[in-house]
Amino acid sequence: xxxxxxxxxxxxxxxxxxxxxxxxxxxxxxxxxxxxxxxxxxxxxxxxxxxxxxxxxxxxxxxxxxxxxxxxxxxxxxxxxxxxxxxxxxxxxxxxxxxxxxxxxxxxxxxxxxxxxxxxxxxxxxxxxxxxxxxxxxxxxxxxxxxxxxxxxxxxxxxxxxxxxxxxxxxxxxxxxxxxxxxxxxxxxxxxxxxxxxxxxxxxxxxxxxxxxxxxxxxxxxxxxxxxxxxxxxxxxxxxxxxxxxxxxxxxxxxxxxxxxxxxxxxxxxxxxxxxxxxxxxxxxxxxxxxxxxxxxxxxxxxxxxxxxxxxx
Numbered sequence: 001x002x003x004x005x006x007x008x009x010x011x012x013x014x015x016x017x018x019x020x021x022x023x024x025x026x027x028x029x030x031x032x033x034x035x036x037x038x039x040x041x042x043x044x045x046x047x048x049x050x051x052x053x054x055x056x057x058x059x060x061x062x063x064x065x066x067x068x069x070x071x072x073x074x075x076x077x078x079x080x081x082x083x084x085x086x087x088x089x090x091x092x093x094x095x096x097x098x099x100x101x102x103x104x105x106x107x108x109x110x111x112x113x114x115x116x117x118x119x120x121x122x123x124x125x126x127x128x129x130x131x132x133x134x135x136x137x138x139x140x141x142x143x144x145x146x147x148x149x150x151x152x153x154x155x156x157x158x159x160x161x162x163x164x165x166x167x168x169x170x171x172x173x174x175x176x177x178x179x180x181x182x183x184x185x186x187x188x189x190x191x192x193x194x195x196x197x198x199x200x201x202x203x204x205x206x207x208x209x210x211x212x213x214x215x216x217x218x219x220x221x222x223x224x225x226x227x228x229x230x231x232x233x234x235x236x237x238x239x240x241x242x243x244x245x246x247x248x249x250x251x252x253x254x255x256x257x258x259x260x261x262x263x264x265x266x267x268x269x270x271x272x273x274x275x276x277x278x279x280x281x282x283x284x285x286x287x288x289x290x291x292x293x294x295x296x297x298x299x300x301x302x303x304x305x306x307x308x309x310x311x312x313x
Contacts, residue, residue: 006035007082011072015090016047031100040072070168070175086156095197111161114150115196127202129273136253141260146189149180154198173219214284221288235293246282
C-alpha cells in the first residue's frame with residue numbers, strides 16, 4: 001500500500017451534479033504532499049460510474065446501503081493510509097492550496113483543524129439562505145483561533161485524534177457536532193485556520209432547502225438531548241422558548257456577518273430566505289425535542305456508548 005501524507009475523504013450521495021467540480025478542484029491542487037482521494041458513494045444516481053470513468057486515480061468505495069455522512073467517513077477512514085485525515089463533501093470545492101494549507105497547519109500541535117466555508121453559487125438567492133443558515137459561523141472574515149466546532153466539509157485531523165474520539169456517529173446528521181462535543185468534554189477544541197478554505201455548492205430549490213433545514217434541526221435536537229442528558233424539565237423549557245429561537249439565531253447570524261463585513265450586503269439582500277431557513281431549522285429542532293420528550297430518549301448517545309464499549313474491550 002502506497003504511503004500518503006494526507007487522505008481526503010468524501011461522502012457521496014446523489015452527487016452527480018456536483019462531484020466533478022469537487023474532484024476537479026482537488027486534482028488541481030499544487031502541493032508537495034503525497035495525498036489520496038477516497039470517495040464513498042451510497043447512491044445509484046450514476047455518480048460512482050462517472051467517478052470511475054473520469055477520475056480513475058480516486059479510490060472509490062461503493063455501498064449498496066444508504067450511508068449518512070458519519071458512517072461514510074468511518075468507512076473511508078478504514079481504507080485510508082494517510083496520517084492526516086482531511087474531510088470535505090461532494091458539494092464542496094476546495095480552494096487553491098487547500099491540501100498544502102492543511103499540511104502546513106498540522107505542523108503545529110493542534111490535532112483537529114478546520115477552515116472557512118465560502119458560497120460557491122452566489123448568484124442564487126435561495127442558496128444564500130441555505131448558506132447563512134448553515135455556515136455563518138465559518139464565513140470569510142472569521143478570526144484564527146479555537147472555536148466550538150467546525151463542519152466536516154472543511155475539517156482535518158491527525159489520525160490519532162480520530163482514534164481517540166471517533167468513530168463518527170453513523171445515524172443521521174450532526175456526527176461532526178457530536179465529535180466536537182466529545183473532544184470538548186476532554187478540554188479540546190478545534191482550531192480554525194482561515195487559510196484553509198472550501199466553497200459550498202448550496203441547493204437552489206426553496207423546498208429542498210427548507211426540508212433539509214427542518215431535517216437537520218431535528219437531528220441536532222435529538223443528538224443534543226441524548227448526549228447532554230437533557231432532563232424533561234429542560235426539554236419543556238426548550239419547547240416553551242422555541243418561538244424565540246429563530247429570531248435569536250437570525251440576529252446572531254446577522255451580527256456575525258456584519259462584523260466580518262465580507263458578505264454583509266448579501267445577507268441584507270437575502271435576509272428573507274435566510275430567515276426562512278432558520279425558521280425551518282428551529283421548527284425541526286422543536287420537533288426533535290418534542291420527540292425526545294414523548295419517547296423518553298436514553299440519557300446517553302448511542303455513539304458514546306459504542307465508544308465506551310469498544311474501549312472496554
